[in-house]
Amino acid sequence: MNQRGPVEPISKAFYFGIYLGGAILGGILMAIAMFAIIGGTAASESGDFDPAAGGAIAGAGVLVLLLAIACLLASSIVLFVLYYKMWNAIQDGYARTTPGKAVGFMFIPFFNIYWMFQAIWGYSKDYNEFLRRHAIAAKPLSEGLFLAACIVPCLGIIPFVGWLASIANLVIFIIIVNAICDSINALAYIQPQAAILEPEYDAQQELPHQEM
Known part of the structure; x- marks a missing residue:
């Protein structure tokens, strides 16, 4: 049975700031870099x-491009760290995956499209079940929002929809990252009690007593 590792509060300002700052700054720098590289090359x-x-x-554009990649990479790393921490927080033997698998399988080409639904949408479902099993009075996660976080990125491959999908994806993940931080902090230092399970149905109880 998988067991939870230590769950300590995380700094929402730190994780949220790096994710959002890296994503926005990286996007802006990427646009500037493309403009400089293409414009400088064409002018030459x-x-x-x-x-x-x-x-x-054009050379300056390449340097800006490298800086943009670094910002986006920092944003992605923070997101994967949160994925690990959020799954670690609900390990009681009933979670559908482990923290290591939740993160590691996201790097498998093509399979990660399927796994994204398990690691992100699945977390919202397993987290809510974790609260129910252990009678923890914490705010449940919006399963619909976490599902949208898996669907919207897939729309980016559709022509003329990619930019809109990217903007929508950023907005959704801003909300998602905030919710993940809150969910981890809600379980910090909490030692789950024994799972509250429904009693098993006993068919013998329904049989009428026979007269001797």
Whole structure:
């Protein structure tokens, strides 16, 4: 039976700040980098602009691109750390996966599309069941919102919808990250009691007593 590791409160400001800051700053820097690289290269080849200056602009764009990747990477790392911590918080032998699998399987190509639903949407369902089993008076998670967090990224492959899906995905994950932090903190330092299970049905109790 899987057991919970130590569950301590996490800093919402730290995780939320790095995730949101990295995602927004990374997106802005990515747009600037693409503009500089494409614009600088085109200017150098046009003949109407100093090739050296155009090359310098394109080179600066590459540096900005690397910085953008670093910001987005930091945002992603924070998200995966939260995935690990949230699954660790509900390990009582009934969770559908372990923290390591929840994170590790997200790196398997193609399979991670399916696994995203298990690791993200599945967490909201298992978390709510965890609260019920152990009679913990904490706010349940919105399973519909966590399901949307899995569906919206898939819409990014649709032409002309990708940008809208990206914006919607960012908004949804801002709410999701906030909810994950709250769910982990709600279980911090709580030692779950024995699971409250429904009594098993005994068919013998329904049989009429026979007269001797």
